[in-house]
Amino acid sequence: MLEFSDKTNLLEQSVYHYDLQDVDEPNLYRDLFDYEHVPKISFNHRQVPMHVPAELWITDTTFRDGQQSTSPFTVEQIVTLYKMLHRLGGPKGLVRQSEFFLYTDKDREAVEKCLELGYEFPEVTSWIRANEKDFELVKAMGLKETGILVSCSDYHIFQKMGMKRSQAMDKYLGIVKAALSQGIRPRCHFEDITRADFYGFVVPFATELMNLSRESGIPIRIRACDTMGYGVAFPGVALPRSVPGIIYGLQHFAHVPSHLLEWHGHNDFYKVVNNATTAWLFGASGVNCALLGIGERTGNCPLEAMAIEYASLRGTTDGMDLSVITEVAEYFEEEIGYMIPARTPFVGRSFNSTRAGIHADGLLKNEEIYNIFNTAKILNRPATVAVDSHSGLAGIAHWMNGYFRLKDEEVVGKRSNIVAAVKDRVDALYAQGRNTVMGDDELANIVKDVDEEFYDELMIIRHRKHKHHK
Template identity: 65%
Template sequence: MQLQEIRLSKKTNKLEQDLYNYKLQDVEEPELFREMFPYTKTPKIAFNYRRVPENMPKDIFITDTTFRDGQQSRAPYTTEQMVHIYELLHKLGGKNGMIRQTEFFVYSKKDREALEKCMELGYEFPEITTWIRASKKDFDLVKSIGVKETGVLVSCSDYHIFHKMGLTRAQAMDKYLGIVKECIESGLRPRCHFEDITRADFYGFVVPFANELMKLSEESGVPVKIRACDTMGYGVPYPGASLPRSVSGIIYGLQHYSGVPSEMLEWHGHNDFYKGVVNATTAWMYGASAVNCSLLGIGERTGNVPLEAMVFEYASLRGTLNGMDTKAITEMAQYISKETGYDIPPMTPYVGDSFNLTRAGIHADGLMKDPEIYNIFDTERILGRAPRVSVSNTSGVAGVAYWINAYLGLTGKDKYKKDSKVVKYVFDWVSKEYEEGRITVISEEELKAKTKEAIEKVG
């Protein structure tokens, strides 16, 4: 009969009864959760109605993977581009280091040059870290560059352990612990990437492995971080959802059963099922200090958690930007688009060309009366981008008036009203265009020319 252990929790300062000290379950056959992940059908979200307490840390922040995961699905950045983007990350993060870290590859000459040039800038934040293969040679390479922390891949689902690496769970754990020890012996702080955690046997492998890492951290005096990687985007934020897909369950379990401190716990999500942002926010709310993101969400397959999204999630949760310069988001988007040729989808929140653009005349009329009616916040003040309207067959006279006033920079009493001769002249021309069969939006150049013509003739 198993004895019940009652102990005083250092976290809650309450006596807690815990029957379980999870040990590694070295199974003969892989646990693939086939009922949940049938592969030939849509994955299923199961519920067991077990809810865990929210536990948002005092210090929550963002880490960046633009130069690592963000480069795995696009043309690589040049050295100069990486340095400039790093400078913008520093600007966005502000003096309080809200963008706490960013990670680099170190295998190509270009990546090493970029890393070294970024280090030469002398910024405290974002701290430069790396992601490397798990070998002594690579540890020594990173140490020689002057980096203090590196990511180490420690895949934790049986999909990876059995089917990718051809190991048993015991063999995988022994291998991983040996790698982490080598990392520590090389003078580096290890950040363990628990790949595919949302398809892993949480109590049979994840928790026992995390327990060993925390023991190793305590014995060595070196912090060992755990990055919970939702590699396939299977995580769900719903209270009462079952493991291994429950984000709150994963974060709570790593803290409660393995004693992982919030500051050593990080969430890395993907957006395969459109849950990247809400899962990252859930990780914050249940105890992870860090959420790992990439600029514009660029990353493997459907992408990572967009860094700019979590900037506004932070502000929404805490009521402050804590020193972040949000206009740097616009600078980053424009730079990446113009300098690298990356095509940002126009509807992308905060950064797309159309994110605060209205096409409907009734909306334009509202914007004329009060921008707050149809603009999510003061986008001009916060992002350096004033709300805009496009002119088409649905814009109406209000849309034409709004466009003309914005183009000419007119405010207050100087603005053209909807019944002005200039507005009517341009509106009549727009209406005629569509009456004659036009199906495209009126271009900025056409509107500029027609506005100039209207002012000269009737203004």
């Protein structure tokens, strides 16, 4: 039977209907995941079409999954970061939602404080397990949407929950119906989808959810959770690990529209950003992230990475304030005490810093030669040079211009007397046996010692420009 598709505007074979396969023994994909070896990636050479949604957005799990991996945030810290997410997302709300735990008094107080701000975006949502007791918490807080844990691999259904697939589906559908009866939008977290029987459980379950959504008139969102980071984006890779296959299959076979489809990944195999982008490209409007990529084990997809990825794909920030990314990094380090690895893209102290003297000379002549983009303009993070025994005059000059935020006529050149004087001090330290890079405060003190009056002028410029940006 042929049907005309309003997605491709072509005649297509009618979609096969997949029924639940209620097996007696779990399908653990032992050919891929035997546990004694690195998991295997298999290919069937089938490729599905890209279908980029009209709208793309980011959702946040910093205060839920992210907070599980760090020292618990205080209420004040949560509210401050939530305000930053609001500013980062811009007027179009590209950081669309932020999810919270509801289990402790502190969790609930943080939710109340964020709700009091009255922001449309990010919408405050919650996360619960699939049981009636947790659902009461959502009703008590008056939230409009909640995430519900619906584990979908046989690892969880058989080995963790001690159920068969039909029993798990009945349990999940029961809690979803309870949410719908209260007018609350369910967001179903398909945990461990990259080890799940896609056609035997995932598609039939998703189909039932879409039927419920149509009957109730309430949207039911599906979050495809790559809980263990097994997702793979390569062309022709086979299910259950295929990110394109999962997103396409949920749309094509379960009829989940893009705006109700979201990807949640982990970074166990260094694929988290690529997988999230792939989910966007193949039809999911939402990607779920955490600030700085914090989260279980290797962490979630870094929210700041997907903000940059959005701008790369769309050719515009659509109003996002990317400079907030730098403020977030500073807040985590200075107020929360979280140390960001120095080489972390966009947020690490060294991500746009060089130590090589020849690179520093190139930066001094034309920053584009060695900087990925105008990080000073976009992220409020000027390119810097880490000064050591190899930096030379150019490295010290570039460090001074970056640290003190000098522009145009304020810029000091590598032939400046003060640069030469600072280099003499630096060279003397390394001649005495030093073998570590110079710190910013240490170099600033050398500048002050060399010419205190000039140092005071430079600090006035630095503080004025920092305050102006804020």
